[in-house]
Structure formats: C-alpha cells, structure tokens
Amino acid sequence: MNVPEDLQYTRSHEWVRTEDDTATIGITDYAQEELGDIVYIELPEQGDTFDAGDSFGTVESVKAVSDLYTPVGGEVVEVNEALDDSPEKINEDPYGDGWIVKLRVSDEGELLSASDYEQLLEEEES
C-alpha cells in the first residue's frame, strides 16, 4: 500500500499536503482500494468553509457511498473539477491527479504522520 512519506493523514483515510497556508486534500491509496471503482463524487464549492472534521462531500463507488471529511478547517479555494467527468482518477492516481480540494487553512486539525498512518493500516488489516 502506497503511503508517501511527505504527506499527513487522518484516521478516516484522507491525506493532506500543506504548502504555505494551502492544504491539498485527497483520499489515500488504501481508501480508493477499499472503495473499488469510483463512479461519482460530490464536491463542495469554491468559497465554502469547513471546520476540521466536517463532511465536505461524498465519494461513491459501484457498491458503496462514503463521506469525505476534511482533516483541516478552512475555506475552499479550488476543487478538482476534472473529477466530475473522470472520478476514476482517484483510483488511478490518488495522490496526484486524484486530489479533491484545496483549502486555505484556518485550523490545522489533528493529523497523523506517514508512519502513524501505516501503523493504523496494519491494525485495520489484522
């Protein structure tokens, strides 16, 4: 399972890349694998604001619907509109083209390091 060292994670399987005050958020390789073929995503709108831990959208595979939770609080500055037509990008490249939203961070939330997240996955697998 791919868990890049330079990202931070949540217990609900989102990842965060923080650059200055902007956080890019997506779901992890583990999450996309568990969901299977992703066929639909409900995205927030630019300008929406969320507290850390809020649901900001849903992602739906052939079989299952899953809420997306923002790991950090802030205002949506960009959404990945390409996912509207090609949600499968989340399966194909969860840490790259499959990113979901960018927030201007106002609340850093509680994040896991890559090694803490790997440990969490080991516990979930067993």
Added chain:
Amino acid sequence: MAEGELRRTPLYDEHKALGARLVGFAGWEMPVQYEGIKAEHQAVRNRAGLFDVSHMGEAFFRGPDAEEAVQRLVTRDVSRLDEGQAGYSAVCYEDGGTVDDVIVYRRPDDFLIVVNASNREKDLDHFRDNTEDLDVEISDETEEWALLALQGPEAPDFLQNLTGTDLSSLKPFRFAEGEVAGVQTIISRTGYTGEDGFELYLPSGDAPRVWRELLDAGATPAGLGARDTLRLEAGMCLYGNELDPETTPLEAGIGFAVHLDKEQEFIGQDALRKEKEEGLRKKLVGFEVEGKGIARHDHPVKVEDETVGRVTSGTLSPTLNKAIGLALVSPGVEDKFEVVIRERPVEAHTVELPFYKREKK
C-alpha cells in the same frame, strides 16, 4: 466480524489465491470482486466471466408426488416443462407475497429447485410444511453441489472445448447432463447477467479443477459485485430488493412466471387472481436519473412532495454509464418522478426494461 461462522464454498482457496475481496453474504464468505467490478462487468459483456455461485441452494424433489408438490409450491405450470427444460418461477404465500424466486428443473426422475442462498432455510421449511400430505422426499443437497456460472458471448466456445455435449443444440432454459473436463455435470443454458451462458452444477470436490480449466480457457473470474450490476442492467429481480413477502410477483413485473390459469392450484393463486382483477397495488419500473447522483436501495420516490414509492435497486450502469435503477411505485405514477438521494431530490424518468439487451447472433 464473526468470520468463523461463515460457510465457505469449495472454491474458497481459489478465490484467496486470485486475491479476491471476500465478504459475508447470506451466511457465506463470497468473492465480491477480483480485479474490479467494472472490469469484470465488461469482461462478461464482451468475452466471458466465471462466477462461483455455490452458495445458491439445491433442493431435490423425489417420489411419486414430486410433481404435485412442485406444482403446489411454484407459480409456473411445470406440467408444461419438458424433461431437460428449466423454468423461472416465483414461490408465494397464500396472500400472494413472495417467498422466493427460483429456477425449477424437470429431470427424468425428479425435480430440482434452485433457491436463493438468503432464503434457503425459509424455503425448505415452506416446501416441507406445505407438502406434508404428499408422498415426496425433499432433499437439501446444497453442500454436495458446486455451481459455476459461465456467462458472456464467448461462453459457448470456451465451454465447448471442455465438453463432448453439443452446446449448439442446447437452447435457452434447456439443460443436459454431460462431462465437463471429465466431471459429470448438469449443463444448463441459464444465467443472471443478460448474456448467453451456462450454469454448471457439479460435485463440490471436483469444482476447483473445473474452475481452473475454465479460467485457463480464457474466462475472467467475476464476483458478486459484477453479478449485481449485470443483472440490474438486464432488468432482473433480486430477492430482498424487488421481491419480498410484501410484494407479489405481479407487482415485481415477473407475471410471465405466474400461470394464473394453472389447473392444479398453487399457493397464492387466489390472491394473485384477485389482484390481477382488481388492479396492482404497486408496480416495478425502470428509471434513469437525470441529475447528479446515484439512486440506491430504499431511497424514496416522490411526485410533488408526496412519497409514491421507493427505489429497490440502483447503480451506475457500467455499460450505459448512466445512473439506473428499479423502483416499486404506485400504479398511477407516470414517466417522471424524483428520487431523494441522501436528502436531495433528483429528477428521474422511467425507461423500458431491460436497460441492456444483448444483440442476438
């Protein structure tokens, strides 16, 4: 999860080796997917997929009154089935509600009724409780049989390479006994995908070898996830979704499997005749979602803020790339309604079933 309590099919080790995702389903540990639902779905539509559906139940009816027992229990008139012919049928309660949907096979010396895994115990009780006065032995042989479904346009070619039985003369809903890869098998031209294909009943112990030979022949292993999207595109009912004790087979749109004129009375016949005369209380429709989102089981159906039914099954159709579904709605509902997808009403319109129909060769 109490995995220790789940039954395993004879192909469990094969699924593990293929890296399948296994889930609990109707008390069995079953493969929901291998490579992915969409890829497996396309494999069945374009080439051939192989499903392990050994969790399905096999009930054999033997003895002098076997036919009378079956006639009493199922809605189809099985006196019209030839030896070597199978028929889709409903099993009903006295009030017309549905116990199960099944396939009845008329064999030379007995009848085989294949039931849904989730209903097996309930069905067997129903079968036995309602035939106590008859000279019939009803034998549950689910554990002795494996059931493989080979489905898709290339299924006949793949299977013909492994059997001496002439498949070109085996028409839909006909079956024959013959060897497949050296194993005595009931070869049935039936399925649950909307494609040409076969269901193979064979002794449990021989199943892994035949499974591997069919994969070597070119079939793609396919799980219950693809089985569900395939049957939904084909407009076929799933017990627990479209059919249940509160829904009659007429309401669920499988009236073609109900012979109301059957001479020997079947359980539920009076209630179904009455419903037909007085008009259906609800009806099954196929629909497409126009707006964004995917309708799912139990989402409400509304017209002008009034709830007029509910979604029984819904998915994104891999073939059509549209959100499709089935719904049980009030008889007056016409071609447009709203489906409430997680509190958000979304426009939908009815479409003729099936959503997908294969091109006949």
